[in-house]
Amino acid sequence: ARRWARAGAVLRDLQERCAAPVERLRQVADAMVAEMRAGLASNDSEGDSGSSVLLKMLVTYVDSLPSGDEKGLFYALDLGGTNFRVLRIQFGGKEQRIVKQESKTFIASEGEGFYLPEGMQRQLGFTFSFPVKQNSVASGTLIKWTKGFAIDEMVGKDVVAELNKAIKRQGVDMEVTVLVNDTVGTLAAGRYVDNDTVAAVILGTGTNAAYIEHMDSIPKWCGPPPESGNMVINMEWGNFRSTHLPLTEFDVALDAESLNPDEQIYEKLISGMYMGEIVRRVLLKMAQDASLFSDNVPLELEVPYILRTYHVLMMHQDTSPDLRTVGNKLKEVFRIEDTCFKTRKLVVDVCEVVASRAARLAAAGIHGILKKLGRDVASPDKQKTVIAVDGGVYKHYTFFAQCMESTLRDLLGEGVASSLVIKLAEDGSGTGAALLSASYSQRL
Numbered sequence: 171a172r173r174w175a176r177a178g179a180v181l182r183d184l185q186e187r188c189a190a191p192v193e194r195l196r197q198v199a200d201a202m203v204a205e206m207r208a209g210l211a212s213n214d215s216e217g218d219s220g221s222s223v224l225l226k227m228l229v230t231y232v233d234s235l236p237s238g239d240e241k242g243l244f245y246a247l248d249l250g251g252t253n254f255r256v257l258r259i260q261f262g263g264k265e266q267r268i269v270k271q272e273s274k275t276f277i278a279s280e281g282e283g284f285y286l287p288e289g290m291q292r293q294l295g296f297t298f299s300f301p302v303k304q305n306s307v308a309s310g311t312l313i314k315w316t317k318g319f320a321i322d323e324m325v326g327k328d329v330v331a332e333l334n335k336a337i338k339r340q341g342v343d344m345e346v347t348v349l350v351n352d353t354v355g356t357l358a359a360g361r362y363v364d365n366d367t368v369a370a371v372i373l374g375t376g377t378n379a380a381y382i383e384h385m386d387s388i389p390k391w392c393g394p395p396p397e398s399g400n401m402v403i404n405m406e407w408g409n410f411r412s413t414h415l416p417l418t419e420f421d422v423a424l425d426a427e428s429l430n431p432d433e434q435i436y437e438k439l440i441s442g443m444y445m446g447e448i449v450r451r452v453l454l455k456m457a458q459d460a461s462l463f464s465d466n467v468p469l470e471l472e473v474p475y476i477l478r479t480y481h482v483l484m485m486h487q488d489t490s491p492d493l494r495t496v497g498n499k500l501k502e503v504f505r506i507e508d509t510c511f512k513t514r515k516l517v518v519d520v521c522e523v524v525a526s527r528a529a530r531l532a533a534a535g536i537h538g539i540l541k542k543l544g545r546d547v548a549s550p551d552k553q554k555t556v557i558a559v560d561g562g563v564y565k566h567y568t569f570f571a572q573c574m575e576s577t578l579r580d581l582l583g584e585g586v587a588s589s590l591v592i593k594l595a596e597d598g599s600g601t602g603a604a605l606l607s608a609s610y611s612q613r614l
């Protein structure tokens with residue numbers, strides 16, 4: 171009985187410290203807007219990781235998004251965090267749209283729907299989901315790695331030049347036309363299917379967002395503004411932090427022991443790379459303080475990152491009456507045998523607290539973008555606003571997606587929420603890169 175009381179106390183403490191009521195989320199959204207403004211104003215924001223602003227608000231040099239007129243054969247290469255995807259698409263213009271599309275492709279098998287005009291070089295859109303300082307739409311140097319990557323000699327190098335060299339070494343006749351962040355690719359793909367798309371959010375291994383900003387609101391831009399008057403901004407919002415964020419001892423320890431301490435605090439609260447690890451740390455504390463699983467602390471419970479976010483969602487979304495999946499996962503991941511229902515239920519509760527906090531904070535971030543764009547209030551013409559979202563966490567974690575959307579409704583109110591559409595842009599980052607490669611190569 172003492173065991174349950176102690177474990178229950180850990181849970182209640184966690185619930186209290188992770189609480190993100192609407193008032194608090196409004197403060198988070200306001201802080202996000204303030205940091206967006208700071209990043210858009212500060213010129214040193216694109217320097218190294220030691221820069222003073224939280225949000226780099228990177229200028230992407232994408233000043234116009236796909237129109238639907240794109241035509242021809244284009245390739246895309248997508249380097250995210252988990253996956254490395256290759257894609258080729260034959261665009262057929264306004265009427266035909268995407269004529270044919272293949273992922274995992276080989277140049278040797280062109281033909282049959284994929285047609286490269288004679289004398290044309292193959293064009294590749296490169297999606298690279300790490301912060302990059304760009305000087306044009308087709309070049310950029312890596313500012314820092316995130317999501318657990320650490321290949322130091324790449325930092326400061328032009329990723330397009332490096333990729334072009336690698337392509338040449340392979341003897342392939344292809345050139346990188348555009349370099350885009352996955353958020354920018356997702357935004358382009360979202361825009362291609364719906365012209366009311368104004369922002370894109372990634373909730374996968376990491377988290378980030380991009381949106382369309384007016385040039386007037388980008389004080390750090392030097393030189394003549396582009397014709398469109400707009401610019402896509404890659405926020406790099408994973409690095410956001412604020413005193414209003416509900417942080418626990420578990421988050422503080424996770425951060426301190428991470429590869430990038432003190433950085434990407436928002437990302438460490440809401441993305442797929444970390445949610446499992448937060449849950450593991452809570453369960454470890456329950457094992458230590460309350461001997462939750464057995465008299466001894468199970469060894470596997472002490473292994474960092476052994477519990478993945480997809481384990482969390484499988485346990486959380488276990489609908490069997492005896493929480494069989496929870497029992498199986500505890501056995502599979504931690505070698506904890508024969509758990510009782512009460513223990514399993516406690517594990518589910520921990521998953522729920524961590525996932526709700528993440529989803530609610532993600533909603534606050536989106537609310538921040540809407541505020542910045544003045545789309546958080548009802549417009550007389552009931553203008554529709556679409557946000558394109560992609561990433562494994564949003565796609566697979568149904569509870570997370572639903573919680574994020576209902577929180578947004580609470581923040582916006584029914585009136586405004588009814589004109590907001592959150593749209594899954596599945597694998598949009600690759601398609602978007604190919605689309606941008608098409609429109610920018612036609613401009614050259």
Ligand code: ADP
Nearest residue numbers: 250251252374375442443479480561562563566
């Ligand atoms: P990335 O963000 O690396 O480009 P994804 O968007 O596919 O890749 O996101 C992968 C992340 O999504 C993983 O880190 C994992 O935490 C999370 N995830 C959630 N559910 C699943 C699932 N069923 N399978 C794989 N990953 C999942």
